[in-house]
Amino acid sequence: MKIRVAKSAGFCFGVKRAIDLALKTASGRNNVYMLGDIVHNEDVVRLIQKAGIKKIRALTSGKNRLLLMRAHGAGQKVFRHALALGYKILDATCPMVKEIHRIAKDMEAKDYRIIIVGDKNHEEVQGIVGQLKQGPIVIPDKGRLPLTAVKKTKKACVVVQSTQNLQKSLYIFKTLKKYIPDLRFYNTICRPTRLKQKEIRRMPKENDVMIIIGSKESANTRRLYEISKSLNEKSHWINAAKDIKKEWFRGADSVGVSAGASTPDITIQKVIAYLKR
Numbered sequence: 001m002k003i004r005v006a007k008s009a010g011f012c013f014g015v016k017r018a019i020d021l022a023l024k025t026a027s028g029r030n031n032v033y034m035l036g037d038i039v040h041n042e043d044v045v046r047l048i049q050k051a052g053i054k055k056i057r058a059l060t061s062g063k064n065r066l067l068l069m070r071a072h073g074a075g076q077k078v079f080r081h082a083l084a085l086g087y088k089i090l091d092a093t094c095p096m097v098k099e100i101h102r103i104a105k106d107m108e109a110k111d112y113r114i115i116i117v118g119d120k121n122h123e124e125v126q127g128i129v130g131q132l133k134q135g136p137i138v139i140p141d142k143g144r145l146p147l148t149a150v151k152k153t154k155k156a157c158v159v160v161q162s163t164q165n166l167q168k169s170l171y172i173f174k175t176l177k178k179y180i181p182d183l184r185f186y187n188t189i190c191r192p193t194r195l196k197q198k199e200i201r202r203m204p205k206e207n208d209v210m211i212i213i214g215s216k217e218s219a220n221t222r223r224l225y226e227i228s229k230s231l232n233e234k235s236h237w238i239n240a241a242k243d244i245k246k247e248w249f250r251g252a253d254s255v256g257v258s259a260g261a262s263t264p265d266i267t268i269q270k271v272i273a274y275l276k277r
């Protein structure tokens with residue numbers, strides 16, 4: 001059986017940068033704290049905690065504490081609140097997420113209502129919302145257009161959560177164009193996500209079976225899986241090698257492997273080794 005691994009499988013630049021920054025800072029200290037998970041992957045969270053970084057669910061007194069801001073970013077209120085409590089901040093927000101913040105703030109300053117294509121419960125989207133003075137419109141998918149709010153809007157700017165599906169985002173933009181006379185669109189899907197999506201549109205057609213590796217908490221892994229499944233029924237989403245079932249490969253000559261942006265290389269290598277065996 002041929003095993004074909006996506007070139008873009010695994011850590012993206014932003015996640016790698018956040019983890020390196022966290023591990024470097026944690027070395028020799030015991031006062032580094034992380035609000036929530038640094039990325040959506042249990043192995044990475046364990047690695048970070050093993051390095052001595054403590055995970056907290058809410059901010060308490062920050063005296064002599066260093067707070068790690070995760071790759072997805074956070075709203076300005078969170079930063080201000082942390083500083084007011086006495087934390088020093090180590091900002092691991094991905095530069096590509098910061099670019100979305102910059103565009104959204106600039107366009108809001110030019111009186112454009114901001115529309116975010118993304119999942120409103122995801123930290124990245126909450127971080128974008130938290131940069132703005134006026135509440136933006138958040139659209140999770142094409143079937144859930146808030147028409148009343150959209151019809152009232154004359155001038156708007158669309159930004160996209162960095163890991164969204166491009167085709168879906170363009171479809172939403174085209175639909176919004178029917179209602180909003182002055183509408184701008186910024187494709188803020190990051191480069192690593194674009195590469196992943198390009199490969200995941202090709203690989204399921206070229207392989208008998210597809211394996212997508214990543215945590216069930218990871219939104220970008222979910223999107224890879226959804227695209228793969230829509231193109232090849234024999235697509236499987238696994239967390240690790242132990243989830244693989246031998247019967248998936250009955251009669252298969254090839255398997256394609258991809259992985260979400262927060263999946264560590266070691267997890268991918270273990271899956272490949274298992275498939276080879």
Ligand code: SF4
Pocket residue numbers: 012013014015071072094095096097162163190191192193220261
């Ligand atoms: S998925 Fe893109 S935006 Fe998100 S951390 Fe990775 S590189 Fe940055």
